[in-house]
Amino acid sequence: MTLIAAHHLAVRRGRDEILSDVSLSVAPREIVTIVGPNGSGKSTLLRALLGILPAAAGRVSRKPGLRIGYVPQRLQVDGTLPLTAARFLSLPRRRAPAEVAAALERVGVPEVADRQLADLSGGQFQRVLLARALLTEPELLMLDEPTQGLDQPGEAAFYRLIEEVRSRTGAAILMVSHDLHVVMAASDRVICLNRHVCCEGTPRVVSNAPEYRALFGHGTQGALALYRHEHDHDHTHDQCHHA
């Protein structure tokens, strides 16, 4: 069974084709991570899967009635707007205080309920966003660079939390990440995107693929190589595809 899939999807912004011929699918309980250079269309892909952006070609299919929890890449909170974490979780749908407290407890930040959103640390704020996404009891959680701005222990803790969410709720996870170490440890499947799917497969298969090494190199150097990737190589012989 598939929860959500893209079939030969293309997305345009103006005259620019941001995504071409992208096909992918996410099955129940899977953790799938999208990696790729800046501007490679990762956020665009998530937004097209959500139906926020229209398909210029191809299509998106979703299991009927699929419940999706989405954590966007950025959420600007106006520091002058008084809004506590608990109140934020109660928008747009009113939630009982006990439900809000349980949601914050689940993501490990019960103490922030009455704090102003603008006063939370990056890690606390990401957890509040996750708590909010979990309130809809999603079958699929979509997270766009959820650990942006967190330090390494904060990132590792957040990904452990994501795995816990998967085991407790059975939700599938589709996320964008730049942190390759954690991606490799925490994902069932990795999709390398550069306006099209360069390469995909299990972390083991992908990390052993010459195409992956050309893209990412090794270790921390690899993470830097990601940003330098010029996409000047030929993908005709991608061996990690369909792995």
Ligand SMILES: Nc1ncnc2c1ncn2[C@@H]1O[C@H](COP(=O)(O)OP(=O)(O)OP(=O)(O)O)[C@@H](O)[C@H]1O
């Ligand atoms: N609202 C918009 N209007 C026009 N073009 C856009 C818009 N949003 C994004 N783009 C363009 O689409 C391309 C892909 O952007 P996108 O944000 O999907 O990439 P990304 O892989 O998520 O990047 P990053 O890693 O930097 O977050 C970029 O060239 C960007 O300039």
